[in-house]
Amino acid sequence: MNKTQHKPMSRRRLLAICGVVALILGVVLCVVGAWSAHRTLIWLGLCALATGVFWLICARLTCDEPLRAAQRRYTREFFPAMAAYVLLLFASQEMLEHVHAVPLKVLIVLLPVLPVVFVVRAMVRLILASDELERRLQLEAISTASISVGLLSFAAAFLRGAGLLPIDNALMWVLPALFGAYGIANWWVRRRFRDG
Amino acid sequence: MTGNDDVHAGGFASCFLALFAAAESWAMNNHVRELRGEQGWSQADLAERLDVSRQTVNAIETGKYDPSLPLAFKIARLFGQPIEAIFVPGGE
Numbered sequence: 001m002n003k004t005q006h007k008p009m010s011r012r013r014l015l016a017i018c019g020v021v022a023l024i025l026g027v028v029l030c031v032v033g034a035w036s037a038h039r040t041l042i043w044l045g046l047c048a049l050a051t052g053v054f055w056l057i058c059a060r061l062t063c064d065e066p067l068r069a070a071q072r073r074y075t076r077e078f079f080p081a082m083a084a085y086v087l088l089l090f091a092s093q094e095m096l097e098h099v100h101a102v103p104l105k106v107l108i109v110l111l112p113v114l115p116v117v118f119v120v121r122a123m124v125r126l127i128l129a130s131d132e133l134e135r136r137l138q139l140e141a142i143s144t145a146s147i148s149v150g151l152l153s154f155a156a157a158f159l160r161g162a163g164l165l166p167i168d169n170a171l172m173w174v175l176p177a178l179f180g181a182y183g184i185a186n187w188w189v190r191r192r193f194r195d196g
Numbered sequence: 197m198t199g200n201d202d203v204h205a206g207g208f209a210s211c212f213l214a215l216f217a218a219a220e221s222w223a224m225n226n227h228v229r230e231l232r233g234e235q236g237w238s239q240a241d242l243a244e245r246l247d248v249s250r251q252t253v254n255a256i257e258t259g260k261y262d263p264s265l266p267l268a269f270k271i272a273r274l275f276g277q278p279i280e281a282i283f284v285p286g287g288e
Contacts, residue, residue: 131248
C-alpha cells in the first residue's frame with residue numbers, strides 16, 4: 001500500500017508491450033520472408049501482425065489494474081515457454097530434413113511438445129493460485145471450451161469420414177482450438193462480473 | 197451458502213448445466229461495501245487483505261457472488277463483526 005513502491009505491471013501495459021513486440025516481429029518476418037522468398041515466414045509475419053493488432057485492441061479495452069503476484073508469475077512462465085515452442089517448432093522441421101534414424105525422428109518431432117508442457121504447467125499454477133470466484137469462472141470456461149471443441153471435433157470427424165472435410169493432420173488443431181475456445185469462454189463467463 | 201448462481205444471466209457453461217439441473221437461486225445481501233467505506237479502504241485494499249482479486253470483492257459487494265463460508269468468516273473477522281451482521285438472506 002506504500003505509494004512510493006514500484007507499481008507492478010498492469011494487464012493493459014502487458015498487452016500493449018506484447019502487441020508492439022508482435023507487430024515488430026511481424027514486420028521483421030514479413031521483410032525477411034519477402035527478401036528470401038520464404039512463404040512460411042511471410043505467413044508467420046502476417047499472423048504476428050494480426051496477433052499484435054488484436055493484443056493492442058485488447059489493451060485498449062481491458063481495465064488498467066496491476067497484475068496480481070500469481071498473474072505476474074504466469075506471465076514469466078508462459079511467454080518464455082511459448083517462445084521456446086515457436087523456436088523448437090521451426091528447429092525441429094529443419095532438423096528432420098537431416099535425420100533418417102526413426103527413433104531420433106520421433107524425438108525431434110515430439111520436441112515442440114516439451115515447452116507446451118510448461119505452458120500447461122503455468123496455466124495449472126495460475127488456476128491453483130486463483131481465488132474461489134476465479135476458480136469457478138475457470139471451471140465454467142474450461143467446461144465450455146472442452147464441450148464446444150469436443151462437439152466440433154466430433155462433427156468434423158463425421159465430415160472427414162464422409163470425405164467432405166479435406167483437412168490433413170486434423171488432430172493437430174485440437175489443442176490450439178481448446179486454448180482459443182478457452183480464451184473466448186473465459187472472456188464470456190467473466191462478462192457478468194465486470195464493474196458497473 | 198449456495199450463492200446466487202447466475203444461471204439465467206450468462207455463460208454457455210451455465211446453459212449446459214441448466215440443461216441438466218435447475219439451480220437454486222437464493223441471493224444474499226451484505227454490508228461489505230459500507231464496512232469497507234468506514235475503514236476508508238479501496239476494493240483493491242480489501243482484496244489484498246482477503247487475498248482475493250478485486251473483481252471478487254466487487255462481485256461480493258454488488259451481490260453477484262456470495263462468498264464461501266471460509267471467505268465469509270474471513271470478511272467477518274477482518275471487520276470484527278459476527279457473520280450474520282454482514283451477510284443477510286435476500287428479501288430481509
